[in-house]
Amino acid sequence: MSYKLKQESISSFSAATAASICTEFFAGKNKITGEAIMGLTEVRQVNSFIIEALFTQWQSEMARLRSPYFDFEAEEVQKALKEFMNSLSNHISIGRGHLEPLLYRAIEATILLTFAPKKFLLNLWFDEKKENLPKGKLRYIKTHTEGFQLLFETAKTPINPAYLGNMFDSMGSHFEIPLPFEFLQKLKSEDKLNLLFEEGKTVDTKPEVVIITETKETPEVKSSVAAKHENGKETINDRFNEASHTPTLAEKLKKNSTKSIEKSLTINERIMFSKTLFEGDQALMSQVLEELDSAHSVDEALAKTQPYNKKWDVEGDEMEAFIQVLKRRFN
Incomplete structure (x- = not known):
């Protein structure tokens, strides 16, 4: 069965899912710590977006620490503030009333990023309203990481929606859309599949994915391909030049990964x-x-x-x- 994302349902789905997750977590608990947030859901991207929201809020609060009587730009003060920030980041404590809206927005952003990455990219540009893509955003992107990194590093200024859209289309093979049911299982929301997706239509996947899944390969070939490519994809060059393939830097690093x-x-x-x-x-x-x-x-x-x-x-x-x-x- 194929599915198409119902973008108009993202908000209602996210609200219901956030409430369900919070109800389960806060049963018998009053607060959540930073360490617990990192494992709040099985979808790492959701957890990462919550951390991003907290860091953004922290930056906003730090920016208000200004005074006509004290020099907050002094080197010693900046050093002390940085140490204070690092210490405070290890003492996060949030109640349900403040966590649930953060989780709701994190789920919304994650769904869009995962199943409509082009839309997410364009929305990001409109939100920032800058000529450059915010490269600091990359540290919080845990889904389609390779594709977004390539986009952010390749984009030339000034950028605009048409330019970004064309760039994405040219790099679409780097964005492999996961199966909706498996994604929802990680959020314990598989019962809401029909709320978020429409049956009988294709999610915005790329032809390359279809070609790979239909290719009949022996276990040995699959193992070889997986060892060479962290994302599990096999290129045309791999198929026709298996015997004479020269190890890339990534492959050499992969071989060295068994070292301490x-x-x-x-x-x-x-x-x-x-x-x-x-x-x-x-x-x-x-x-x-x-x-x-x-x-x-x-x-x-x-x-x-x-x-x-x-x-x-x-x-x-x-x-x-x-x-x-x-x-x-x-x-």
Whole structure:
């Protein structure tokens, strides 16, 4: 059965689903922590958009910290504020009344991003009203990540709706639409399938997906393709040049992913992480990385850093680089 997204039903679906999730979570609880938000739903994108909303709110509140009597731009003050922000981010505490609207909007945005990524992209541009796409948004996009990263890095200024639409159409093969039922299962809302989708019509998928699913391949070939491409797609070049294929950088990194995290670090990464994340303590870094090797996913590895990351700048370049190392190891 094929389906088409009912965009007019996104709001009502999101409201009902947010209420259901909150009812389940707050049964016997009064508050939710930041750590719990990261695992609130099985849809990582929803959780990420909630965190983005909290960070945006925090930035807004910090911007109001101005006074004619004190210099908030002084280097020492800025450093103290940054440390305060990092500390406060580890003490998130939200009641249902404030979480539910955040969750509702996060589900709305996630559905649009997942099943109508072109519409999401255009809405993003209209909301920002800028000539450049907001690259800071990428850190919160966990669905169609490859496609959006390619769009954001390729887009030339000035951008406009027509230009963005044409760009998306040229890169459409990077946006593979998931099965609606499987997506709704993760939100425990599969009973609302008919509310959100119309039967008998095709979701905005691309021909490339159909070609792949109809291709008959042996288990050995599938295994080989999956090993070479993290998104599971096989290109035409792969099919006709299997024997003479030259490993790409991504493939080499993939082969190295079985190494321990510490052994996979470059010299620059080793110095950067030791200095900024572990305060120059090489022994502590080795101990933590060894613990992370026992994880089975990026999320599990990040959870294992909780005892050590109280002073980490979650929005800093070092943290972004650290997450990329974990993705290299576990994805």
